[in-house]
Amino acid sequence: MKTEKVRLKNSPYNIVVGSGIIRLLGKELKKTGIAGDAYIISNRxxxxxxxxxxxxxLKSAGFETGHSLVPxxxxxxxxxxxxxxxxNISSFDKKRRLFIIALGGGVIGDLAGFVASIYKRGIPYIQVPTxxxxxxxxxxxxxxxxxxxxxxxxxGAFYQPRLVFSEINFLKSLPLRQxxxxxAEIIKYGAIKDPRLFGYLEKHYSEILALKQSALEFVVWRCSGIKARIVEQDEKEKKGIRTILNFGHTLGHAIEAAGxxxxxxxxxxxxxxxxxxxxISKELNILTPQKHARLETLIGASGLPTRIKNIPLAGIVKAQFYDKKFSGKKNKFVLLQDIGKTRIMENVPLEMIRKVTRSRIT
Ligand SMILES: NC(=O)c1ccc[n+]([C@@H]2O[C@H](COP(=O)([O-])OP(=O)(O)OC[C@H]3O[C@@H](n4cnc5c(N)ncnc54)[C@H](O)[C@@H]3O)[C@@H](O)[C@H]2O)c1
Structure with a gap:
């Protein structure tokens, strides 16, 4: 079991990563000083x-539990x-103190964290990502x-968990598509921040797809560290440091919404x-065709899509305007200069966005 600290001044917490560690969750929770009953939010x-x-x-550490399941x-x-x-929580909550456990993927984590942030102006929560x-x-x-x-x-809100507890064994039941x-997000970390991680992925992506324990432990650990360091420097995305984590998200979100x-x-x-x-980076001559090709090759080899199927250009362009990164009439892109190096650019011409998007649609 390894522990990574997220050193935030007002809300520091640990990220615990390991295989076969779930029996230690209650103990780790005790260490955070969290008190009351645990309310698990998950899906069936x-x-x-x-x-x-x-x-x-949790029981062996003295915590009572309740739960709610969502579709x-x-x-x-x-x-x-x-x-x-x-x-549901307020019915359970009769005068008891409680904290929330987000047990699931990003959907549950984002939702449960949001609920924790607004209920009674904020109650503690922990993340048990699956x-x-x-x-x-x-x-x-x-x-x-x-x-x-x-x-x-x-x-939504910026609202930090009190603990992130990543049990690698939970990943064994994940479908390949997941x-x-x-x-994809791991490739993102390599592309924006860590050329060595990118090189590791080029050699070992198939071990990750095959859910090999040592490969999973390595990437979860490495990415947790990268994200922790970025969040420590720019918790609320005010200094342009955390922004680099949005690499691929401006048009990615638009594609998700348009689909x-x-x-x-x-x-x-x-x-x-x-x-x-x-x-776009290649069009602007800030990324060489060779480095562009490394990214495309890794994404393709991982079985991730490289072409946009059955989504019209107009839908993607329209959805883009609703993205949070699109403020006023300005768009904001995280572009790539090198593997491991980004450049933030505002006002990328709409015509260029249309051109590159059109050429990936089939
Ligand atoms: N808050 C952030 O910083 C942040 C960052 C990236 C993504 N997100 C959000 O995360 C969400 C996507 O998260 P996701 O990809 O985890 O999707 P998800 O939460 O929908 O989970 C994907 C599927 O996997 C299933 N699943 C979960 N754990 C499993 C397990 N161990 N075994 C078998 N099946 C399992 C889920 O039931 C679901 O059907 C999006 O809403 C996205 O916006 C948030």
Whole structure:
């Protein structure tokens, strides 16, 4: 078991990563000083698979538990579901102190974190991420929120968890499509910040797809560290440092929304968004064709999409305007200068965006 610290002045916390560590969850929780009953938010599939072990560990550390389950879909990341959860929590809450456990992927993590941030002006919560994407990315850094019909994550808050507990064994039951989705975010970390990680992925991506324990432990650990360092420097994305984590997200979110959140999952859309950002970087002559090709080759070899299927250009361009990164009339792109090096650029000409997007649509 390894522990990475997120050293935030007002809300520091640990990220714990390891295989076969779930029995230690109760103990780790005690160390945080968290008190009261644990309220687990999850979906049925994940709850049935993992909650038994979690409740056992919590019980042995003296925590009582309650739970609410939400449908297994991105559409659960809605204000309506949050409201239902708050109703359930307040019925459970009769004078007891409680904290929330987000048990699931990014959907559950974002939703449960959001509920924790607004219930009684904020109660503690912890993240127990069960997807690769959630372990390497969404469980860390305190971005919580729900989607609106106009776009993703439009309602939310920065609200840090008290602990992130990444049990690698939980990933064993992940469908391949989900593993790939997490791999997209891992590729992102390599592309924006860590050429050595990128090189490792070029050699070992198939071990990650095959859920090899040592490869998973390495990437979850490495990415947790990268994200922790970025969040420490720019917790609320005010200094332009955290912004680099949005590489691939400006057009990725637009593709996700234009496909009505059903055609491409988050990681797949981000893979396409990264390629489009790299296409723009190449058009602007800030990224060499060779480096562009390395990114495209790795994404393609990982089985992630490199072409946009059955989504019209107009839908993607329209969805882009609802993105949070599109403020006023200005767009903002994280572009690539090199493997491991980014450049932020505002006002990328719409014509260029249309051109690169059009050429990836089939
Ligand atoms: N907060 C952030 O910083 C941040 C960062 C990236 C993504 N996100 C958000 O995360 C969400 C995507 O998260 P995701 O990719 O984890 O999707 P998800 O939460 O929908 O999970 C994907 C699927 O995997 C299933 N699943 C989860 N754990 C499993 C397991 N161990 N075994 C078998 N099946 C399992 C889920 O039930 C679901 O069907 C999006 O809403 C995205 O906006 C947030």
């Amino acid at each position: 599939r994940i709850y049935l698979r993992f909650a038994g072990q979690i409740r056992e560990s 297994d879909a991105e559409t659960s990341k809605s204000f309506k579901t949050a409201q239902t959860l708050i109703g 997807t690769l994407l959630a372990q390497v990315d969404s469980s860390i850094g305190g971005k919580t929120g729900v989607d609106l019909s106009q776009g993703k994550n439009l309602l 593993v790939r989705s997490g791999l 009505a959140y059903g055609k491409y999952n988050h990681g797949e859309a981000i893979a396409l968004g990264m390629l489009l950002a790299a296409d």
